[in-house]
Amino acid sequence: PSQVEYLDLHGNEISVQDVVLPENILFNYGELKVEFFNSVLGNLGKSISQFKLNFNSMSTEEISSKIIVALTTREISEFSVISKENLREECHQLIRRMNLRVVYMWESGNDSNSEFSEAFLICHAFHALALSKKFNLKFRGRDDLIFQLENRLPQVENFPFLYAYALYVRFKMNESEKIQVEVHKYLQKRNFGEISVEALGLLLYVIAKSKNPEIQQTRDGILRNLVSTFKLKSEISGAGNFPCFYKKEIRASLFQSNLRTDALLLEAILRVNPNHELVDPLVHSILSQRKNEIWSNSQESCWAILALVQYYQVLEKNPNLSYRMWLGDFLAARGNFDENSQRTQSHVTRIPISVFNSKIENSTRIILKTEGKGHLYYQMQLECCHRDPTLSEISDRGFQVERNFKLKDGSDKLSEPFNLKVGDVVHVTLTIKTEGGIQYFPVITDHLPAGFETNAEMNKENRFPFVQHTNYRSERVEFYMRSMTNQAIITYSMRATFAGSYTMPPCEVHQMYDQRYGRSCSHRITIIDAE
Numbered sequence: 001p002s003q004v005e006y007l008d009l010h011g012n013e014i015s016v017q018d019v020v021l022p023e024n025i026l027f028n029y030g031e032l033k034v035e036f037f038n039s040v041l042g043n044l045g046k047s048i049s050q051f052k053l054n055f056n057s058m059s060t061e062e063i064s065s066k067i068i069v070a071l072t073t074r075e076i077s078e079f080s081v082i083s084k085e086n087l088r089e090e091c092h093q094l095i096r097r098m099n100l101r102v103v104y105m106w107e108s109g110n111d112s113n114s115e116f117s118e119a120f121l122i123c124h125a126f127h128a129l130a131l132s133k134k135f136n137l138k139f140r141g142r143d144d145l146i147f148q149l150e151n152r153l154p155q156v157e158n159f160p161f162l163y164a165y166a167l168y169v170r171f172k173m174n175e176s177e178k179i180q181v182e183v184h185k186y187l188q189k190r191n192f193g194e195i196s197v198e199a200l201g202l203l204l205y206v207i208a209k210s211k212n213p214e215i216q217q218t219r220d221g222i223l224r225n226l227v228s229t230f231k232l233k234s235e236i237s238g239a240g241n242f243p244c245f246y247k248k249e250i251r252a253s254l255f256q257s258n259l260r261t262d263a264l265l266l267e268a269i270l271r272v273n274p275n276h277e278l279v280d281p282l283v284h285s286i287l288s289q290r291k292n293e294i295w296s297n298s299q300e301s302c303w304a305i306l307a308l309v310q311y312y313q314v315l316e317k318n319p320n321l322s323y324r325m326w327l328g329d330f331l332a333a334r335g336n337f338d339e340n341s342q343r344t345q346s347h348v349t350r351i352p353i354s355v356f357n358s359k360i361e362n363s364t365r366i367i368l369k370t371e372g373k374g375h376l377y378y379q380m381q382l383e384c385c386h387r388d389p390t391l392s393e394i395s396d397r398g399f400q401v402e403r404n405f406k407l408k409d410g411s412d413k414l415s416e417p418f419n420l421k422v423g424d425v426v427h428v429t430l431t432i433k434t435e436g437g438i439q440y441f442p443v444i445t446d447h448l449p450a451g452f453e454t455n456a457e458m459n460k461e462n463r464f465p466f467v468q469h470t471n472y473r474s475e476r477v478e479f480y481m482r483s484m485t486n487q488a489i490i491t492y493s494m495r496a497t498f499a500g501s502y503t504m505p506p507c508e509v510h511q512m513y514d515q516r517y518g519r520s521c522s523h524r525i526t527i528i529d530a531e
Helices: 040-054 060-073 084-104 113-134 142-151 160-173 177-188 197-207 213-237 248-253 258-272 279-288 298-315 353-357
Strands: 002-010 014-018 025-037 320-327 330-337 346-352 365-373 375-386 395-397 399-407 418-421 425-434 442-447 467-472 476-481 487-496 500-504 507-511 517-519 523-528
Touching: 025 040, 025 330, 025 353, 040 060, 040 279, 040 298, 040 375, 060 084, 060 113, 060 298, 084 113, 084 142, 113 142, 113 160, 113 248, 142 160, 160 177, 160 197, 177 197, 177 213, 197 213, 197 258, 213 258, 258 279, 258 298, 279 298, 320 375, 330 346, 346 353, 353 375, 365 375, 395 399, 399 507, 425 442, 442 487, 476 487
Parallel strands: 399 517, 418 523
Antiparallel strands: 002 375, 014 365, 025 346, 025 375, 320 330, 320 365, 395 517, 399 425, 425 487, 442 476, 442 507, 467 476, 500 523, 507 517
8 A cells, every 4th residue: 555644734724635646557446545533642543552562572661661651541542552451460570670670770880881771771660660650550569669769869860861761750750849849950050051852851841830930940941942952953954853962872772762852852842831833843753753653662652652642632632623625626525523523533535546537627636624623634545456467566665575486396496487387386485574573463465376276285294383374275375474573484386277378466465453564576477288
């Protein structure tokens, strides 16, 4: 599928999108699917589901991130990262790990990369456990552990991001004026230029709603500093995000990325002023950096979901919005969302691809208009079929697929053009590669060309421990895997049965519950009668 990322419209706005169709396609097959959402939660549901599938290792960072996301979304989304039973189990596991680690937290006092990484992981676990306390979940040993963490807080005062993170977590657990005063004193001792943008964002969150005039002046000064930093970065690179500079080694130890910085700052700025000029650019920046509905790693995903949930709670809870969509001069869809609409509700419009070949003027131009209060998010997806079934180019959208052939009785792989005889048995080798860690539930489908057959008996010696289920059908073979990492190689056999010239469609790989996709090129195969 051809994918257009989510875009959004505020009330009383117009958007124009041009649909560019591939060349040489069949106009009697395919459609343009347009899906509308009434809040950022509508498209976050898929991200939360992908978080559960993509980041399920037993590392301390990922366990902490899962707990944070689960507790943040538990009351506003039917999508869950952790079941209630597993949430309790993972919190207990985190407490056991932290009881061992907190004793050694920053004991040496040096700034080695391992010390940075260890201190960050402890702060992140502190964040997860503090949220569980805020939501009144009871776990044995947690409160004593939090007390130890708070007592060791001064040990990281010389490392602004870690100190800011710890203060941020303490404030989330107990929004006291005492912590705001502590932040103010800390900022009075330093220039803003000495503190990373991420640390400023965490400290801004703490003092955002302070009623103390002196603290308010400090808050406004941070905000002015962030605005000038953001505008300067945008003018230089054209990118709508905040730069955050660490040494390369420290950046890796703190799991830092520009997207995480954007998310931290969005959460803080929403507390200061939900209508601030930086809010919309930051939301666009965060949403646009997803790939296959998820961000690059668990840190980015955790903080992005945290910030976007707050964005929903502050600005999108009570929509009253109507929309209309035209295809040229033709009204193709209309609808409305109001306060009674479900948070994750979507409206879907399917437009047959034949419409784009009709006499409707400007039929490839889509015009969207909104009226009322709220945001409209929409996603467009084009499905079409080429006239020429021969596809010379491979498609890599998360999976790389390569297909090779060799005769059963031959050692060398066949090269094009493929000329076979009736009765020849061909071994097909499928090589699938992927990057980005473990990929769950990939499905491999290879379509047989007419003139060939295969069956389970012919492939009884082809066994692969990583394949959970195999289907040998009259026109295709299918392989289902629970997971794969880096590379998988699968072989099967097919027999030439009828003379003729045939096209073998591409081998396709897609990920269930995700949009990762890949395909090989197609092949022309000629079969002649045996002498």
